Amino acid sequence: MLTNFAALEVGQHLYWQIGNIRLHGQVFLTSWILLGALLVFISLGTKKMENDPKGLQNLLEFLWDYIRDLARTQIGEKVYRDWMPFIGTLFLFIFISNWGGALIPWKLIKLPSGELGAPTADLNTTIALALLVSLSYFYAGLSNKGWRYFEYYVHPTPIMLPFKILEDFTKPLSLSFRLFGNILADELVVAVLVFLVPLVLPIPVMFLGLFTSAIQALIFATLAAYYIGEAVEEHH
Amino acid sequence: MLAFNFFGTTEGGLFDINATLPLMAIQVVALTYILNSIFFKPIGNVVEKREKYVSNNIIEAKKKLSEVEKLEADLLSQLQSARSEAQRIVSEAENESDKLYKEALELANNEANTSKEKARLEIESQTSAARDKLSKQADDLSKLIVNRLILEK
Numbered sequence: 001m002l003t004n005f006a007a008l009e010v011g012q013h014l015y016w017q018i019g020n021i022r023l024h025g026q027v028f029l030t031s032w033i034l035l036g037a038l039l040v041f042i043s044l045g046t047k048k049m050e051n052d053p054k055g056l057q058n059l060l061e062f063l064w065d066y067i068r069d070l071a072r073t074q075i076g077e078k079v080y081r082d083w084m085p086f087i088g089t090l091f092l093f094i095f096i097s098n099w100g101g102a103l104i105p106w107k108l109i110k111l112p113s114g115e116l117g118a119p120t121a122d123l124n125t126t127i128a129l130a131l132l133v134s135l136s137y138f139y140a141g142l143s144n145k146g147w148r149y150f151e152y153y154v155h156p157t158p159i160m161l162p163f164k165i166l167e168d169f170t171k172p173l174s175l176s177f178r179l180f181g182n183i184l185a186d187e188l189v190v191a192v193l194v195f196l197v198p199l200v201l202p203i204p205v206m207f208l209g210l211f212t213s214a215i216q217a218l219i220f221a222t223l224a225a226y227y228i229g230e231a232v233e234e235h236h
Numbered sequence: 237m238l239a240f241n242f243f244g245t246t247e248g249g250l251f252d253i254n255a256t257l258p259l260m261a262i263q264v265v266a267l268t269y270i271l272n273s274i275f276f277k278p279i280g281n282v283v284e285k286r287e288k289y290v291s292n293n294i295i296e297a298k299k300k301l302s303e304v305e306k307l308e309a310d311l312l313s314q315l316q317s318a319r320s321e322a323q324r325i326v327s328e329a330e331n332e333s334d335k336l337y338k339e340a341l342e343l344a345n346n347e348a349n350t351s352k353e354k355a356r357l358e359i360e361s362q363t364s365a366a367r368d369k370l371s372k373q374a375d376d377l378s379k380l381i382v383n384r385l386i387l388e389k
Contacts (some may be wrong), residue, residue, distance in 0.1 A: 011249040021255035035267060042275045049282050051289075057282075084280075085272035086348070092271065093264060124256035132261055153256075160281075224343040 098213030
């Protein structure tokens with residue numbers, strides 16, 4: 001019984017077959033539940049907007065202000081407005097995925113294969129997010145500066161060219177694997193500890209996991225904003 | 237139990253990348269648009285409207301404060317000039333009364349002096365007149381005495 005409850009499944013997925021393509025169903029199921037909760041939360045908070053904010057609206061405004069500060073400090077005063085929704089979405093999506101994966105007892109829902117968990121513990125999700133960030137900063141650079149964007153690659157000296165090109169590959173790689181690794185490791189550590197010592201001991205690790213989850217969301221959003229800011233920055 | 241099959245099987249595994257990736261990307265892009273329209277835009281409008289309102293109020297309050305300060309300085313300078321004017325008038329009046337007092341004193345002194353002199357002169361003249369009269373009477377009396385003595389003989 002107990003061993004069943006604490007059993008660990010790594011790299012097992014609930015496959016959905018649609019025509020020729022295969023999907024990780026558990027990722028979508030969890031993300032839909034969490035996103036549904038987020039959207040309900042937000043629509044409740046913005047239902048009756050007042051000039052003198054109360055309750056949920058206050059919380060949402062705090063969140064908005066937090067995201068604006070993040071985007072503004074990294075991207076700069078000029079174009080941060082265009083990218084704030086994207087940065088904010090990344091932050092909110094990763095944050096609720098991480099915390100939702102850690103806080104909700106998904107184990108209680110039995111799946112035929114695999115298990116529900118943080119959508120960010122699946123490499124597909126994190127690579128998708130990282131590639132979106134890559135596309136975003138290319139788009140931001142090209143749309144703001146045109147072909148002059150590529151001056152960035154030879155900016156202080158042309159010697160930088162190979163490193164800057166390499167960076168375009170390492171950025172999405174590090175973004176995706178950092179998030180994936182942290183969240184998966186957190187889930188694994190908790191699962192292993194629960195498996196070994198099912199009482200008390202995993203609790204501090206769970207708190208540590210919550211902390212890491214929040215930090216990872218902030219890191220991802222901050223780095224995404226920083227890359228976009230780097231792409232739109234004017235060199236003189 | 238613990239089942240670690242990282243790369244092993246063709247089915248599954250940690251690094252199993254499939255159509256989940258593009259679909260998740262599309263989902264996140266859609267979420268961005270949805271959140272933009274239901275969260276970022278409305279909250280941003282409210283917050284920025286309030287920030288504008290607050291900053292306008294602050295500017296207006298500063299303008300009013302500077303106006304008040306100007307008026308206060310104006311009043312203060314008016315008060316100052318009124319005060320110095322009053323000072324001037326008071327000192328002028330004091331000088332005036334002083335002068336008048338001195339004039340009156342001098343006049344009175346002079347008058348007193350002249351009347352004293354006049355009285356002295358009068359006393360002198362009367363004294364000398366009385367002395368003359370007395371000496372004349374003494375003469376007359378002596379003459380009378382002499383005559384009488386001579387006649388009796």
